[in-house]
Ligand SMILES: Nc1nc2c(ncn2[C@@H]2O[C@H](COP(=O)(O)OP(=O)(O)OP(=O)(O)O)[C@@H](O)[C@H]2O)c(=O)[nH]1
């Protein structure tokens with residue numbers, strides 16, 4: 633589906649998120665996450681401070697859902713936000729947005745980085761309910777080596793993903809153009825599976841409707857063969 637076709641469905645997908653999302657639970661260890669839950673999950677991943685939690689709040693139109701901070705290292709647990717809607721084809725499945733801790737930031741020496749990357753990696757590799765990863769990249773900071781490592785990791789492990797550039801309200805046009813060129817060359821050898829790179833601003837609410845729609849379509853299509 634192209635962007636103009638998607639726009640027709642925005643009302644429906646805005647409503648899918650609006651007032652229907654509640655905090656469910658947090659886990660500091662992957663082994664505590666319930667394994668046999670009948671759920672479908674989209675994870676939000678990215679470097680610390682890229683804007684993951686802010687994006688979740690703005691997608692769900694609820695500023696008080698996820699904790700956000702100017703300082704990096706704010707989210708240190710896996711946080712589940714439940715979308716209280718059902719998908720016809722899988723009427724029993726619970727639907728979650730999952731806010732992951734940010735990578736690349738050490739709060740207390742090197743300890744945290746290792747613990748957090750273990751938590752993220754376990755969730756990404758072991759979670760059967762995970763249908764797609766939305767990898768956020770700060771449009772002002774650009775693609776960092778750790779982001780590239782994750783993208784390679786997705787390909788090695790056949791994980792579905794979508795790249796989202798954040799904070800485009802703050803990026804200069806020239807930086808966005810340069811980042812476009814860099815990403816195009818990075819992805820040349822990799823199959824992006826037809827997914828366009830999305831560019832959003834939570835602050836200025838740019839392309840959030842498109843992002844909601846893309847996520848809703850992911851949830852629906854993950855249930856098609858059930
Ligand atoms: N200008 C601008 N600032 C943003 C935007 N999104 C988030 N921010 C700011 O970026 C900072 C970090 O936001 P968070 O949402 O806490 O980032 P995070 O990725 O969840 O960070 P961790 O939990 O540490 O991994 C905050 O000061 C936000 O206000 C945006 O679209 N535009």
Ligand SMILES: [Mg+2]
Nearest residue numbers: 684685706707
């Ligand atoms: Mg956060």
